[in-house]
Each structure stands twice: as C-alpha cells, then as structure tokens.
Amino acid sequence: MDINAVNALSYEDFLEIFGNVIEKCPIIPAAIWIHRPFTGLADIEAHISDFIDSLPESGKEGILRCHPDLAGRELQSGALTQDSQEEQRAAGFTDLQPAEVSRMRSLNSEYKERFGFPFVICARLNTRQDIMRELLQRLGNDRAAERARAIGEVKKICALRLRNLVLSDSANKL
Numbered sequence: 478m479d480i481n482a483v484n485a486l487s488y489e490d491f492l493e494i495f496g497n498v499i500e501k502c503p504i505i506p507a508a509i510w511i512h513r514p515f516t517g518l519a520d521i522e523a524h525i526s527d528f529i530d531s532l533p534e535s536g537k538e539g540i541l542r543c544h545p546d547l548a549g550r551e552l553q554s555g556a557l558t559q560d561s562q563e564e565q566r567a568a569g570f571t572d573l574q575p576a577e578v579s580r581m582r583s584l585n586s587e588y589k590e591r592f593g594f595p596f597v598i599c600a601r602l603n604t605r606q607d608i609m610r611e612l613l614q615r616l617g618n619d620r621a622a623e624r625a626r627a628i629g630e631v632k633k634i635c636a637l638r639l640r641n642l643v644l645s646d647s648a649n650k651l
C-alpha cells in the first residue's frame with residue numbers, strides 16, 4: 478500500500494487499519510486523520526508524535542497504561558493484541574523459562590509501583606536480555622525522565638507498526 482492508497486482510504490477503513498499503531502489508542506489515528514493528505518509515512522509519524530507531545534502529562538501516562546506488560550499474564554493467556562503478541566514473540570518472551578517469567582513479573586511490578594505506569598520498550602528493537610537490563614537501569618530514573626523515555630519507546634513501536642502496515646504485501650489487498 479503506498480501513500481496514495483492510504484490517502485484514498487475512507488475514515489472507517491483508515492481507523493480499521495491504523496487503529497492500533499499506538500496500542501489500544503485508536504483516538505490518536507482518529508485525531509490525525511484531519512491532516513490528510515499525508516505526504517508519506519514520516520508525515521503520519523510526525524503528526525502522531527506531535528499529537529502525543531501536545532497531551533498533558535496525564536494523557537501521556539494514559540497512553541503508557543494502555544500497554545500490556547512484557548511477559549505478563551495476557552501473553553500467557555493469549556489476550557494480547559496481534560501486534561503486541563508478535564512483538565513480544567520477536568523479543569523472545571514466548572520462550573522464557575518459568576524463573577525468567579517470575580523475574581520479569583517481579584521487575585514489572587516494582588516498576589509499576591515506582592512510576593504508576595507499566596514499563597514500555599520497543600520489543601522489536603531489543604533482545605529479552607537487553608530489555609531486562611534496561612528495565613533494571615530505568616528503575617533508577619525519576620518519574621518525568623522515565624515518562625519521556627517510555628513515550629519515546631511508544632513512538633518507536635508506532636513507527637515499526639506503521640512500516641509493517643504500509644510496506645507489507647498483505648496490505649496490498651486494500
């Protein structure tokens with residue numbers, strides 16, 4: 478699907494296809510629809526990024542709270558969105574040993590208790606070893622720095638989801 482095909486989509490189809498580029502936040506692609514015609518993928522990304530940056534800190538934290546835990550119960554029960562399931566698999570979280578699952582869950586809980594939102598990182602750009610290391614390191618940040626860091630990761634996840642949708646062959650059927 479090229480950018481002309483994206484610009485030709487109805488609002489409903491646009492939302493159907495791009496509704497989860499920010500995990501469980503369809504309001505974000507819905508909000509940037511008004512900026513069509515988009516000049517390219519980078520333009521869509523920039524509008525999403527600007528929209529997120531325009532939110533109050535509580536809104537940014539709300540976005541973070543829409544993300545499932547890495548190696549959490551939803552992964553085990555198959556309740557993740559398809560995007561998230563594939564990303565967690567790519568980082569190796571479907572192959573963890575029970576002791577590693579316990580370790581991740583206890584670090585996730587510690588993080589959530591400290592910051593009030595879940596630990597978010599772009600799983601596709603990291604191995605599970607990188608992610609564990611980052612989690613430990615980021616636990617030492619202050620809340621504002623950590624919120625900004627996590628939102629940066631949300632934008633990376635979004636960029637890869639957008640690329641996957643626009644550049645993948647399976648989307649050509651549109």
Ligand SMILES: NC(=O)N[C@H]1NC(=O)NC1=O
Pocket residue numbers: 500544545546547560561564565595596597598599600601634
């Ligand atoms: N918590 C967290 O980082 N979740 C995610 N990361 C990612 O790449 N996909 C997710 O759902």
